[in-house]
Amino acid sequence: QALRSDADQRLYDGVLRGELRALAKTITLIESQRPDHRARAEQLIQVLLPHAGHAVRLGISGVPGVGKSTFIEALGLHLIEAGHRVAVLAVDPSSSVSGGSILGDKTRMERLSQDPRAFIRPSPAGQSLGGVAERTREAILVVEAAGYDVVIVETVGVGQSETAVANMTDVFALLQLPNAGDELQGIKKGIMELADVIAVNKADVDAKAAARAKSQLEVALHLMRPTYPDWRVPVLLTSARTGEGVAEFWDTVMRLWQMLADDGRLAAKRQRQAQAWLWEAIDAELKRWFRAHPNVRAALPDVEGSVAAGRSAPIWAARQLLAAAGIDRMRQHKE
Amino acid sequence: QALRSDADQRLYDGVLRGELRALAKTITLIESQRPDHRARAEQLIQVLLPHAGHAVRLGISGVPGVGKSTFIEALGLHLIEAGHRVAVLAVDPSSSVSGGSILGDKTRMERLSQDPRAFIRPSPAGQSLGGVAERTREAILVVEAAGYDVVIVETVGVGQSETAVANMTDVFALLQLPNAGDELQGIKKGIMELADVIAVNKADVDAKAAARAKSQLEVALHLMRPTYPDWRVPVLLTSARTGEGVAEFWDTVMRLWQMLADDGRLAAKRQRQAQAWLWEAIDAELKRWFRAHPNVRAALPDVEGSVAAGRSAPIWAARQLLAAAGIDRMRQHKE
Numbered sequence: 001q002a003l004r005s006d007a008d009q010r011l012y013d014g015v016l017r018g019e020l021r022a023l024a025k026t027i028t029l030i031e032s033q034r035p036d037h038r039a040r041a042e043q044l045i046q047v048l049l050p051h052a053g054h055a056v057r058l059g060i061s062g063v064p065g066v067g068k069s070t071f072i073e074a075l076g077l078h079l080i081e082a083g084h085r086v087a088v089l090a091v092d093p094s095s096s097v098s099g100g101s102i103l104g105d106k107t108r109m110e111r112l113s114q115d116p117r118a119f120i121r122p123s124p125a126g127q128s129l130g131g132v133a134e135r136t137r138e139a140i141l142v143v144e145a146a147g148y149d150v151v152i153v154e155t156v157g158v159g160q161s162e163t164a165v166a167n168m169t170d171v172f173a174l175l176q177l178p179n180a181g182d183e184l185q186g187i188k189k190g191i192m193e194l195a196d197v198i199a200v201n202k203a204d205v206d207a208k209a210a211a212r213a214k215s216q217l218e219v220a221l222h223l224m225r226p227t228y229p230d231w232r233v234p235v236l237l238t239s240a241r242t243g244e245g246v247a248e249f250w251d252t253v254m255r256l257w258q259m260l261a262d263d264g265r266l267a268a269k270r271q272r273q274a275q276a277w278l279w280e281a282i283d284a285e286l287k288r289w290f291r292a293h294p295n296v297r298a299a300l301p302d303v304e305g306s307v308a309a310g311r312s313a314p315i316w317a318a319r320q321l322l323a324a325a326g327i328d329r330m331r332q333h334k335e
Numbered sequence: 336q337a338l339r340s341d342a343d344q345r346l347y348d349g350v351l352r353g354e355l356r357a358l359a360k361t362i363t364l365i366e367s368q369r370p371d372h373r374a375r376a377e378q379l380i381q382v383l384l385p386h387a388g389h390a391v392r393l394g395i396s397g398v399p400g401v402g403k404s405t406f407i408e409a410l411g412l413h414l415i416e417a418g419h420r421v422a423v424l425a426v427d428p429s430s431s432v433s434g435g436s437i438l439g440d441k442t443r444m445e446r447l448s449q450d451p452r453a454f455i456r457p458s459p460a461g462q463s464l465g466g467v468a469e470r471t472r473e474a475i476l477v478v479e480a481a482g483y484d485v486v487i488v489e490t491v492g493v494g495q496s497e498t499a500v501a502n503m504t505d506v507f508a509l510l511q512l513p514n515a516g517d518e519l520q521g522i523k524k525g526i527m528e529l530a531d532v533i534a535v536n537k538a539d540v541d542a543k544a545a546a547r548a549k550s551q552l553e554v555a556l557h558l559m560r561p562t563y564p565d566w567r568v569p570v571l572l573t574s575a576r577t578g579e580g581v582a583e584f585w586d587t588v589m590r591l592w593q594m595l596a597d598d599g600r601l602a603a604k605r606q607r608q609a610q611a612w613l614w615e616a617i618d619a620e621l622k623r624w625f626r627a628h629p630n631v632r633a634a635l636p637d638v639e640g641s642v643a644a645g646r647s648a649p650i651w652a653a654r655q656l657l658a659a660a661g662i663d664r665m666r667q668h669k670e
Binding site: 318 | 377616617624650654
């Protein structure tokens with residue numbers, strides 16, 4: 001379909017030509033919360049979609065201090081050497097408070113960010129985790145349409161952002177520190193179950209500790225149900241500083257990616273992800289719409305006060321607010 | 336307000352008099368998915384609400400095989416001896432498939448179920464976890480109105496039902512098996528973080544293993560952020576078979592409960608739970624309403640097919656379905 005304006009047509013053309021300015025502007029449009037910007041962004045995504053989908057989508061997580069940025073820079077430079085174009089995006093729930101902590105400081109990936117074959121974009125700020133994840137998911141399609149053939153989505157190893165990133169990428173990798181207390185962190189949060197590949201990073205600092213961490217992780221992995229029956233999650237030793245294991249890490253990621261691509265599991269996984277995204281987007285918009293409804297906003301203080309005071313059962317109060325928005329239990333079933 | 340019918344008035348009177356028949360019928364009404372039943376159930380809950388809230392609400396979880404039923408029976412009999420009236424409810428997500436596995440077989444708590452001072456109700460069947468949790472939350476209010484002063488909500492130690500139960504109870508207890516592999520299960524799923532009290536059950540079978548499990552759990556607890564700064568989560572040794580530790584378990588639960596009740600934290604917690612329940616009920620109903628909307632149902636096959644085939648971006652498809660239900664981004668912001 002025709003785009004809404006010449007400006008959007010220029011963005012579209014620019015993205016397809018891989019122009020950094022157009023790419024950055026399009027993603028800024030995506031991150032905007034203004035309704036008119038959202039409408040333009042969604043149409044741009046829709047028209048760019050046929051040009052997207054050709055990249056390897058890799059999620060990378062790990063607790064603060066594990067050396068994610070340094071590792072991703074080393075990996076990115078390795079990939080560029082090999083002829084790839086690399087986009088690095090981020091899902092950082094703390095950005096809603098701080099305005100973006102990971103990737104926010106581009107100097108953390110100084111060499112990679114100065115290379116024209118790389119595109120680095122910090123986490124969108126001022127949004128909920130759901131919003132951050134939705135915007136990043138959209139940005140993946142845009143950078144793919146711009147010709148990047150490897151998309152790395154970075155996230156922090158705390159909270160629920162890992163699940164969001166695992167649900168928008170093809171392969172999910174977890175970086176671990178070479179000490180005992182820490183891999184318990186990964187286990188505790190249920191993150192290890194998401195990992196397709198694990199790398200014990202900073203392995204050069206204390207080789208003995210790294211080897212111990214590796215075997216502890218392998219024991220823990222044995223207790224878990226494997227995601228793929230034909231893929232044993234490998235635990236690699238890496239060091240972004242010395243470059244140890246970085247090439248092997250990428251080869252391992254590609255071995256799994258190719259295996260999934262060859263027999264159709266990758267396509268099926270992306271289809272499931274798209275389906276889940278559809279319903280998440282709908283439910284998120286339903287919530288926004290309801291909370292912004294003028295009748296709901298007018299009734300809310302009384303209703304919430306009544307629940308807080310114990311005068312209204314929450315389910316009763318819910319029904320009052322739903323009725324205020326015109327959502328009636330009985331009618332829906334008669335229609 | 337006036338109830339809808341004489342039948343509902345009889346249920347209301349019967350529940351307040353603590354009649355088992357009226358209580359069971361009211362909960363059956365709550366569990367029904369028929370819209371007219373829901374309307375009656377919600378009104379009954381609302382009118383019973385002023386008579387509810389006086390019980391100690393205790394959640395109990397643990398993996399299959401940990402001996403939950405036997406433990407709850409021993410605890411229930413202990414409480415009845417002490418003059419309490421005990422209601423046992425269940426949140427079992429597997430009941431949506433199997434028609435109810437925990438508490439489904441009343442013979443598993445034979446002595447307790449035959450005691451007129453106890454009321455045992457299996458998990459509602461044929462609903463999603465969200466539905467099961469919502470219905471159980473409603474049932475808590477009803478059994479409280481019927482005069483039960485201890486409400487135990489049992490759940491299985493797998494999946495997300497623990498969070499749901501922790502969010503509807505005052506104190507959450509976790510039963511653990513006395514062996515090493517198993518408490519890792521609890522850690523892995525993030526359940527241990529919910530626990531206010533932990534009991535290593537079946538401690539009589541292997542006292543040494545139980546003591547080891549206790550100290551391992553205490554180490555793991557030290558790594559976690561405490562829920563209350565003035566409550567160190569105790570790890571008790573219990574045996575439902577010998578009765579060891581059951582009285583101490585209850586005393587421990589009550590020590591925390593009283594501490595929270597005394598300084599207003601219990602009231603604040605219940606207020607937060609009610610607030611969260613309000614919004615969960617609204618969001619669940621919005622989802623149901625949207626999916627049942629005739630225009631959405633009519634458009635869905637094409638839209639989903641288009642997403643699956645990669646012709647529509649999920650966010651674009653979401654917008655089409657939302658428009659079909661009359662939910663328009665622009666209008667909501669102008670109103």
